[in-house]
Amino acid sequence: MRGAAVVVGVGESTYYKRGGSPDTEFQLACTAIRRAVEDAGLAMADIDGFTSYMDRNEPVRLSAALGVGPLNFTAQTFGGGGNGAAAAVTLADAAISAGYAETIVVFRALAQGQFHRYGQAGRVRRARGAGAFTAPYGMLSAAQICAMQTMRYMHEHGITQDSLAEIVLAGFEHAQRNPRAIRYGTPLTREQYHASRWIAEPFHLYDCCPENDGAAAIVVTTKERARDLRKSPVAIVAGAHGLEHRGGVAAFADPTFPTAYHRHVGTKLWERAGCGPQDIGVAQFYENFTGPVLIAIAEMGFCEPGELNDFVADGNIRWPDGGLPINTAGGNLGEAYIHGFGNVVEAVRQVRGESTCQVPDVELSLSVSGPGYAPGSAILFGKA
Amino acid sequence: MSVLPDDWALPALNARNEQWFTSGSIAVQRCIACSTRQHPPEEICHRCGASAFDHDVLAPTGTVFSYTVAHYAVNRALADSVPYAVVLVSLDEDPAVRVVGNLPGVPCDAIRIGMEVEAYWEERTAEDGAAIRLPQWRVR
Helix, strand or coil: CCCCCEEEEEEEECEEEECCCCCHHHHHHHHHHHHHHHHCCCHHCCCCEEEEEECCCCCCHHHHHHHHCCCCCCEEEECCCCHHHHHHHHHHHEEEECCCCCEEEEEEECCCCCCCCCCCCCCCEEEEEEHHHHHHHHCCCCHHHHHHHHHHHHHHHHHHHHHHHHHHHHHHEEEECCCCCCCCCCCCCCHHHCCEEECCEEEEEECCCCCCEEEEEEEEEEEHHHHCCCCCCCCEEEEEEHHHCCCCCCCCCCCCCCCCCHHHHHHHHHHHHHCCCHCCCCEECCEEEHHHHHHHHHHHHCCCHHHHHHHCCCEEEEECCCCEEECCCHHHHHHCCCCHHHHHHHHHHHHHHCCCCCCCCCEEEEEEEECCCCEEEEEEEEEE | HHHCCCCCCCEEECCCHHHHHCCCCCCEEEEECCCCCCCCCCCCCCCCCCCEEEEEEEECEEEEEEEEECCCCCCCHHHHCEEEEEEEEEECCCCCCCEEECCCCCHHEEEEEECEEEEEEEECCCCCCEEEEEEEEEEE
């Protein structure tokens, strides 16, 4: 499809363990955005839009603090948690391709030390809506919801605990090469993985995304504007964001449960991009929990569900020798959990040749957002 | 025999879920116009768009479709309750209807997908005095 928009800058704050940031979430957001704009070789006055997903750092505050204005476009996706990360890029692409804005910052800031922890649940006396059918039974957290999906998926397709471990081990191994990664310098063995405590079966501690503080951003602009900027632009080859009818209906009532919500996304992405999973040599898969990553790998078409154990084994998802290295900066598990936006930034870096686990000659670079939460999204970057 | 503390969350009742949470039966929402069942109950029929509903009382039996065992207490109030299991039960009479619950009579490490279970109801009183009958599961 290739719209009018390209990526010209990336930036991150320092990443911290939860509570470790000396800065507020809003300050972290501003830092990541400043760095991305500087990386692009643009000035703040060049920015005229913001997109994100589930973010509380309003463009009203951001533009005032950063010297941005006039502003022409702001948008966030509905629902989906971290599954909006790639979709936020498609929002920017759509707005720029349609001419509503020229240069948009796509960002996500998340400080779980300052605000609520994703791994915890508030106490309610009376559960409302679909929660009335789950909360009274102690089905409360994202880990538990994704555990329910994963347990069934493992049963249906014979997925082993070691295959869950492969997702973790790939992220931790890649993080050892990335000085930005929170897990840089703290490798993990398979034995440590299996010995770690349960959170919600079949998830051990290391199957679960950490709670971190940080922010990440990219700058998207027109091909024309990109021509005289500092670095080579990265193309937005195609994006997809969506859902089948009754996809994601609450309390496990989705007729296709267990799903990562990436079947339709995969179909649309490859159709729009004019290529397929066989053309992809590096990918970022958002890890909220390891199980949904496996489901997403299959739903994006990289293998059949019954082939997943083999697909992730023997280093196939690890850099440098694997057929499909994933989460090459360490991912949410190894680098930092910024609601998956680090996986978008890393996908851009792979095209630029700037990854710390750089795959040679990357023509196409995939980032698949938060599986297990609906609607799903994915974005494919490439050489401009 | 509750898995969670007696003062843990109870359902807030409304016109759509009241039958489910007070009747002591597996009363599944059914669209009057097109007879489609949906659970949890919705405000609009997902098949035909109508908003008038009745319910079907189905046999209170099913099989464990999936489950998880929560070891980490996501709220301090649950610290003494972990580990506890949450099961997803597919009803025998309509397997597309899946019901979340607990299976208190079975040790967490003995729960398996495919276990045959039947419903029973916990009698609970909400803080506003509402009498709630919360469906739960046991092995049959």
